[in-house]
Amino acid sequence: MTQVIELTGVTKRYDSGGTPALGPLDLGVAQGEALAVTGPSGSGKSTLLNLVAGLDKPTEGAVTVAGQRIDRLSEHELARFRRARIGMVFQFFNLLDDLTVTDNIQLPAQLTGTARRKTAARATELMELLGIARHAHVYPGQLSGGERQRVAVARALVNRPALLLADEPTGALDTASGHDVRELLVDLHRGGQTVVLVTHDMTLAEACASRTIQLVDGHLTLDSCAEPVR
Numbered sequence: 001m002t003q004v005i006e007l008t009g010v011t012k013r014y015d016s017g018g019t020p021a022l023g024p025l026d027l028g029v030a031q032g033e034a035l036a037v038t039g040p041s042g043s044g045k046s047t048l049l050n051l052v053a054g055l056d057k058p059t060e061g062a063v064t065v066a067g068q069r070i071d072r073l074s075e076h077e078l079a080r081f082r083r084a085r086i087g088m089v090f091q092f093f094n095l096l097d098d099l100t101v102t103d104n105i106q107l108p109a110q111l112t113g114t115a116r117r118k119t120a121a122r123a124t125e126l127m128e129l130l131g132i133a134r135h136a137h138v139y140p141g142q143l144s145g146g147e148r149q150r151v152a153v154a155r156a157l158v159n160r161p162a163l164l165l166a167d168e169p170t171g172a173l174d175t176a177s178g179h180d181v182r183e184l185l186v187d188l189h190r191g192g193q194t195v196v197l198v199t200h201d202m203t204l205a206e207a208c209a210s211r212t213i214q215l216v217d218g219h220l221t222l223d224s225c226a227e228p229v230r
């Protein structure tokens with residue numbers, strides 16, 4: 001099975017000495033898997049996601065994503081890699097408030113130099129798929145939290161990323177909107193998208209994920225796919 005993520009002997013320290021915020025950790029995620037990363041506050045979930053996204057580098061170990069050893073890339077190469085291969089969704093959406101919904105969604109495709117017509121067609125397709133087509137020309141400030149998160153998901157998917165990463169994507173949403181985003185993630189996983197989802201919410205993890213891991217103090221304490229320890 002093709003591995004989309006392969007972490008080998010990964011450790012992350014924010015200060016020299018002391019205990020690492022993460023690891024040492026070995027972790028593989030196969031193509032098409034939907035992995036939920038759970039664990040208490042401060043256990044290293046966002047640290048793990050940031051390493052996989054290439055937003056930060058490990059102190060030790062190898063991080064391979066979509067076949068690329070990303071811990072060895074320069075900042076410039078990393079930025080290009082991220083734009084082309086990774087889609088990210090955050091708790092607070094991170095949309096650009098002075099761009100319309102359509103322009104927000106198209107932005108990552110424009111940054112990778114995709115032809116204008118192709119980009120427009122892809123954005124339209126995603127807005128229809130995610131039920132936000134009627135908001136195409138409004139600004140994020142005019143939308144509900146759930147609608148904004150759909151826009152953020154569409155933006156994350158515009159370049160057909162090998163990997164969709166989501167850090168607490170329902171954390172800022174009311175129950176109904178959270179439910180909608182949950183259904184959306186389930187659909188994306190069914191469609192074959194590889195997803196890594198960080199969440200405190202076990203209901204979300206159980207609904208969306210084909211596999212759940214738990215971190216405590218930077219260590220893997222549970223992996224629903226692992227052989228039981230005897």
Ligand SMILES: Nc1ncnc2c1ncn2[C@@H]1O[C@H](COP(=O)(O)OP(=O)(O)OP(=O)(O)O)[C@@H](O)[C@H]1O
Binds near residue numbers: 014040042045046048
């Ligand atoms: N940029 C940073 N500089 C220094 N320490 C950091 C930094 N980012 C995280 N840490 C520390 O690393 C540990 C893991 O943090 P991380 O943000 O990965 O936890 P988390 O599991 O995502 O928590 P939460 O559920 O609260 O979001 C914590 O002890 C945190 O204080």
Ligand SMILES: [Mg+2]
Binds near residue numbers: 046047
């Ligand atoms: Mg976090």
